[in-house]
Amino acid sequence: MKQRCSWAQENKKMKLYHDTIWGVPVYDDQRLFRKLVLDINQAGLSWQTILNKENHFDAAFDDFDIKKVAYYDERKIEELMNNPGIIRNRRKIEAAIYNAQKVIEIQNEFGSFSNYLWSFNAQHVLKNSYQNQLEIPTTNELSDRITKELKKRGFKFVGSTIIYAFLEAVGIINDHVTTCFRYDEIK
Numbered sequence: 001m002k003q004r005c006s007w008a009q010e011n012k013k014m015k016l017y018h019d020t021i022w023g024v025p026v027y028d029d030q031r032l033f034r035k036l037v038l039d040i041n042q043a044g045l046s047w048q049t050i051l052n053k054e055n056h057f058d059a060a061f062d063d064f065d066i067k068k069v070a071y072y073d074e075r076k077i078e079e080l081m082n083n084p085g086i087i088r089n090r091r092k093i094e095a096a097i098y099n100a101q102k103v104i105e106i107q108n109e110f111g112s113f114s115n116y117l118w119s120f121n122a123q124h125v126l127k128n129s130y131q132n133q134l135e136i137p138t139t140n141e142l143s144d145r146i147t148k149e150l151k152k153r154g155f156k157f158v159g160s161t162i163i164y165a166f167l168e169a170v171g172i173i174n175d176h177v178t179t180c181f182r183y184d185e186i187k
Helices: 012-020 028-040 045-062 067-069 074-081 090-110 112-121 139-150 159-170
Strands: none
Touching: 012 028, 012 045, 028 090, 028 112, 028 159, 045 074, 067 090, 074 139, 090 112, 139 159
């Protein structure tokens, strides 16, 4: 039987997410933006809630096409606020739109959102060596630094805890516990 991180043991959907997506390095801007929006929406909720709604999010946010989201207007915000398939929080919806605009600015400056994010750790995965979930922090120096820089650039709803979870999910930080079968797979 495969050893997994303890948080991934709940059900099939969590296992699949853990085994195939979480912690795998992501370099595609649209996928990075999608994950950032989903992590922002998770704030105050469980990841299971977001996983259960991810297909609805994809449809509601035009598959997270950064250029489309950046130009959402009040009519689209109202449409999203009335969509029971997603998290209907106006601040989170507005943050997605505003952050899409900021991602475009970063793309123009750095060539891609990916280049920008990965540059904070010299294009390398930060590989931690935690024995169990209780040791894993909710923030660190890297998430603090990236959060500070994103806020300077005008990003909304990006605290260090949200950014730490985002960095873990997109593989910039490898927080698979050492007993997890994924730990050595992700470099």
